[in-house]
Each structure stands twice: as structure tokens, then as C-alpha cells.
Amino acid sequence: xxxxxxLQILHAIQGIHQEWLTEILRFFTTMGxxxxxxxxxxxxxxxxxxxxxxxxxxxIAMAVTYLVGNLFLKNVIARPRPCAVDTGVTLKIPxxxxxxxxxxxTSNGFAGAVTIFSYYRKAGILSLLVAAIIAxxxxxxxxxxxxxILGGMVLGTLDAVLAVYIVKRLEDRVDVxxxxxxxxxxxx
Numbered sequence: 001x002x003x004x005x006x007l008q009i010l011h012a013i014q015g016i017h018q019e020w021l022t023e024i025l026r027f028f029t030t031m032g033x034x035x036x037x038x039x040x041x042x043x044x045x046x047x048x049x050x051x052x053x054x055x056x057x058x059x060i061a062m063a064v065t066y067l068v069g070n071l072f073l074k075n076v077i078a079r080p081r082p083c084a085v086d087t088g089v090t091l092k093i094p095x096x097x098x099x100x101x102x103x104x105x106t107s108n109g110f111a112g113a114v115t116i117f118s119y120y121r122k123a124g125i126l127s128l129l130v131a132a133i134i135a136x137x138x139x140x141x142x143x144x145x146x147x148x149i150l151g152g153m154v155l156g157t158l159d160a161v162l163a164v165y166i167v168k169r170l171e172d173r174v175d176v177x178x179x180x181x182x183x184x185x186x187x188x
Contacts, residue, residue, distance in 0.1 A: 006145045010082055013139050014089060022092055025137040029093060032105035032134035035062055038112030041127075053167065054119040061111040061156075061163035069107045069155050074099040081143055089142045096143050103144045106135040106152025107159070114160035131156075 031037045038058065045055030079101040083091055098104070109131030117124025135152065138144040144152075 006147060007082065007086060009146050010086075010139060010142055011089075014142065017140075021140075025133070025140050026093065028130070028133045029105065029137035029141060031130075032109055032137070035066070035104070035108035035112070037130075038062060038108050041112060041116075051119075053171075054116060057119070057160075057163045057167045058112050058115045060166065061115050061160040062108055064159040064163065065107045065111040065156055066104075068159070069102050069152070070098065070104050073102055073151075073155075074104075077101045079145075079148070082145055083142050086142075091142060093141045093143070100144055101148045102151035102155050103135065103138050103148045104152070105138050106131070106144075106149050107156040109134045110153050110156025111159045111163075112156075114157050115163060118160065118164045 039062065042055045042058035042062065045051040045058065047055070078099050081096060081100040083089060083095060110128075113124065113127035113131040116127040135149045138149060139146065
């Protein structure tokens with residue numbers, strides 16, 4: 001399943017390593033650990049009445065991403081990480097314990113960022129940039145293949161779109177019920 005081309009891309013990325021870049025990307029990869037930054041953002045958004053819907057939608061998207069990506073796909077596909085296949089590269093972060101496909105950092109990032117983008121364009125663009133940097137950091141640290149990142153981007157994006165759709169449908173049903181109830185009681 002591991003392609004020579006993917007390993008060549010990862011080795012090329014190893015060629016751009018600089019200490020300052022390593023420290024910046026270590027910050028981003030740590031921020032993306034277990035979806036931590038996105039969970040915190042979702043909680044904060046949920047606590048603010050004006051942004052509550054976006055926060056709750058993010059939680060739905062990330063929950064689906066975790067269930068489908070981390071609990072199901074990773075274990076069914078069981079793809080070894082590049083650092084397990086090519087042990088000649090010295091890791092600058094701890095060796096991840098889970099399988100490689102799809103990238104959980106990336107799928108959580110895109111689930112969160114695409115959800116934010118669906119509600120708030122400007123904040124969404126910044127969120128997508130952060131998600132992309134986190135995704136790149138996983139290649140930089142030799143713990144994911146490019147297709148793991150691509151799979152994570154697709155999974156997170158689809159889960160965000162699905163969550164936004166579900167919340168919109170639920171909202172429409174509540175609005176229809178409220179209108180119907182008001183018609184029955186004579187209230188406007």
C-alpha cells in the first residue's frame with residue numbers, strides 16, 4: 001500500500017528541515033493532537049449564544065470524524081506509518097501509536113475548519129490555514145503519507161458538510177413545527 005512516490009515526497013520534505021521550522025511545526029502538530037485545539041474552539045463557540053450553533057455543529061462533525069476515521073478506518077485499513085516502514089529517519093516527535101490512514105490530525109482539523117467556514121467565512125479561512133499547517137506538519141515529521149493527509153482532508157470535509165446539513169435540517173424541522181404550533185394556537 002505504501003508507494004515509492006509517497007516515500008520520495010516525504011524524503012524531499014525531510015530535505016527542508018530547519019530548526020526554526022521544526023519548532024513552529026512542532027507547535028502546530030501538538031496543537032492538533034487529539035483534535036485538542038478544535039475541541040477547545042468548539043466548546044468556546046458553544047458557550048457563546050451567538051456562535052452556539054457553529055460550536056455544536058463542530059462537535060457533531062468531529063464526533064463523526066473520530067468514529068469513522070480513528071475507530072473504524074484506521075483499524076480496518078491498518079496501514080503502517082512511514083516511520084515504521086522506513087526507520088532510517090530520526091523522528092523529532094514521539095512515535096504515534098495508531099495506524100496511519102487517515103490522518104486524525106488532518107481529519108479533525110478539516111472537520112472543525114470547514115464547519116467554521118460554513119458559518120463564518122473570514123474565521124473559516126484562518127481555520128483552514130491552521131488545519132493545512134497541522135496537516136503539513138504530519139508530513140514534515142514523517143508520521144503520515146500524503147494519501148493519509150488527503151484522506152483526512154476528504155473525511156473531515158465530508159463530515160463537516162454532513163454535520164452542517166443535519167443541523168440545518170433539524171433547524172428547518174423545528175421552524176416548521178413552531179409555525180405549525182403557532183397556527184394551532186392562533187399566535188403569530
